[in-house]
Amino acid sequence: MNFLTIKKANWIVATVILATSGMLATSCSKDKDKTAVEQTDQHEGTNLVLSINGINEGSNGSVKQGLSTTGKTKLNVKSYDDVDVVTAVDNNIPFTAASGVTVKNIGSGQAAAANNSLRAAALPSGVTYRLYLLSADGTQVLSSQQFTVGGTAVTVPVSAGQTYKWVALSYNNQDAIPTITTGNTSLLMPENKDVLYASGNVTIPSTPGSDVSLPITFNHVFSRLAIELNSMGIFGPMNSGTVSVSGLTLRTGTLNLATGTVTPEATTFTPTINWSSFTNIDPAFSDAKIAYAYTAGTAPLSNIVVSVSNLAITHADGVARTYGSVNPINIGFNLTPVLGNNHRLLANIVESPLVSANNATKWARSNLYYQAGHNPYRFYADNAQTAATDGSGFFAFGSVIPRQLATASTNQDPCKLVYPAGLWRQPTHTDFQPYTTGDGLLSNILGNILSLLVPAPAPGATGDNNTGTFIEYPLAATNSGGGNPAFGATSNALRFYYNGEITAVNLVNFDATSGLINLNFGTSRGRETAFWTNESGTNLLGPITLPGLGAWAFHAAKKQTLTGTRFLGAQGTAEPLANINLLGLSVVQSTFKNVRCVRN
Incomplete structure (x- = not known):
């Protein structure tokens, strides 16, 4: 029976389940997730039942450079006119876990549990994604449909006894996701977007009327660069400031959905990152802010400069201070992007000594x-x-x-x-x-x-x-x-x-x-x-x-x-x-x- 001639296709509402990070797998074709999917009614026919696990953020064993919580490693400290800055380049981008708990930075001075389990970031409500169904060898595009996280859950009708290659794509925002056609499974990705991708193969039981759970765990396609400004070392929230970033020579790329291959574009772009680009990592506090950029390029970025001036903070004791009022605080970083990886450029602003x-x-x-x-x-x-x-x-x-x-x-x-x-x-x-x-x-x-x-x-x-x-x-x-x-x-x-x-x-x-x-x-x-x-x-x-x-x-x-x-x-x-x-x-x-x- 062909997918396009399924009879009695019936789309039934179910609740999307956000599974815990412990149930993640980088290849859903091999995933043995036994997450229960809440259903509001019986499904007629044979269906895939979709659920979103979240975004794979790697493991707690991520590589960290330049910062230590033990004090055994020499910290990278640079002095400026009125402040010091402790910098680090690591993979520890903070995120809100699929369980709803904000995962703090590891290596930035906060206590964290030491384990190597995979970590899953929640995909926010309202984010769009598209599910593509292809033939098992990936050569034929059978169907695709766009969905929204946090809305009604979906069941996708399929044919009993068939094997499909499935692909899920999202830009981690509310933008529409394009369709693809047989013979043309590549898409040029938009610039500076968090492109998310997941794929696998699923075999449908030969018994008609069976529902097959399809939990989706996305991976980042591009390198995700996160610039974190942290004022906890000057003991107060950041109220305002002037920020600019130079040296970010980035590229978008073309993604082949059938194979997952990324081809960087030859042309480059430079994103504009300023004070308004930064958001609070923890909504309750303004002493750790972060801004993001995304690239398909893998060439070294050897002269990234984060310039901060007129940084106004309020000390926890209620005293107002301004740093970088005479000369800007120019903070330098170097890194080599790796596709699919997180890269955090951490600038800890700390009190200078006497x-x-x-x-x-x-x-x-x-x-x-x-x-x-x-x-x-x-x-x-x-x-x-x-x-x-x-x-x-x-x-x-x-x-x-x-x-x-x-x-x-x-x-x-x-x-x-x-x-x-x-x-x-x-x-x-x-x-x-x-x-x-x-x-x-x-x-x-x-x-x-x-x-x-x-x-x-x-x-x-x-x-x-x-x-x-x-x-x-x-x-x-x-x-x-x-x-x-x-x-x-x-x-x-x-x-x-x-x-x-x-x-x-x-x-x-x-x-x-x-x-x-x-x-x-x-x-x-x-x-x-x-x-x-x-x-x-x-x-x-x-x-x-x-x-x-x-x-x-x-x-x-x-x-x-x-x-x-x-x-x-x-x-x-x-x-x-x-x-x-x-x-x-x-x-x-x-x-x-x-x-x-x-x-x-």
Whole structure:
């Protein structure tokens, strides 16, 4: 029986099923998908029942270059007038999964499950696609029909006992899809469109009246280039800006639907990409935006430049900033497109550091704090003394949540969790040493602030040693990061403010309901500043002075000798760490201090 002479062809409405990504296959002819297709009635005759699985986005094992979530790989960082940019070229384009969940970028600092399963992007409602039925050898075009995702499901009448080659084509939009004819199965694809293609063979059972499920998983035909601008590293949403992209010399191509072969056109085109081309990756946040381009060409693109200027953001603290206001931020990329592949050009815009004259360590401009929710690890917008009621910047040693003690198993570096992960870290004891006059036991240093015989001023430190609120260190003569037009004077100086520290760590000083340490600074606030390093060990000051496990920190304060001479002092401090039981939990006892991050 021929397809064109089927009797009693009856098109019945059914519901389109979006299957999960775990049911994907790149060749539907070999697919053994057993997805149930919801039907509203019985189908008369023999039919193909179509369902859309989504778009194959590869696996979580995609190749990534230039960015690491572990910090073990050197990040590609370039400095500009008022900001730094961490770039990467990888295959991790974010997408909305067929299950309806947005899949975040892998390798951009966000936690992600590690597996190599295929991932399916949802095909949005309203997108058009066309199904072509060909003879099994692909030489004869039998029929085609256009459908819409999210509308009524379709059944396509076929002949029992026959084998068909089927082809599905979409432009991932609402455009009409052309027909083809026998002997002319090639179509010139439109420029800069996300052409989607799927094909396979299906054999219809010889028993009349059988329905055959045909789940369709599309693949990208062209190379998909995604340019991502990300402002999570400057801790606020992007409100406006000027963007241009050069160096995108692209081609469309002719697609042979019977074979799936793509032939690039000889002529090229350059798409216009500007600020309005970018959309939010997550509709709820404006700190990650993306724009797309598509090419059938496979020649290297060796001079792509994304130029950003007058980028206006609002820091999570409510402070407005503009980057690239003096000179544009010109971000360069190189890549070689591969047909069917995703290529992400990621530009992470991050705060630039300060470099002191004391050493080459690159310091964050302000202290780290944590606020639960989106992008929780941030630097304060302004470097200033924090309010006495603000506990979001006081961490126990090894804790990544402020005002909470760490357990031995949760000991981490909170700076490594600042986006993008691995760019920042906590300082080492060695990083702090050029800013101090020596080391001592914390308890001894706290007890000797007002009982010194000889002044021991911190190297190069300045500040009011009577009523001042900070200790400041000089910046390097060149490339120090000072004078940045996006920041105020306090954030353009390497200042450590006298926020104090919490040393009374006992059951009485913890809130039994929240499990958080009370903000009891004693007499330290307004007089002392203290910062953790990432270093712990045994016998830090010798087996007699500090036996057992201890941790290094930095301590600075306004000090005074017995004769009344005032000065600013700074020392490395060692303090013991002990495992204790607190509120039913086994935790590591330590004081609570601020954290100032440095660059890896």
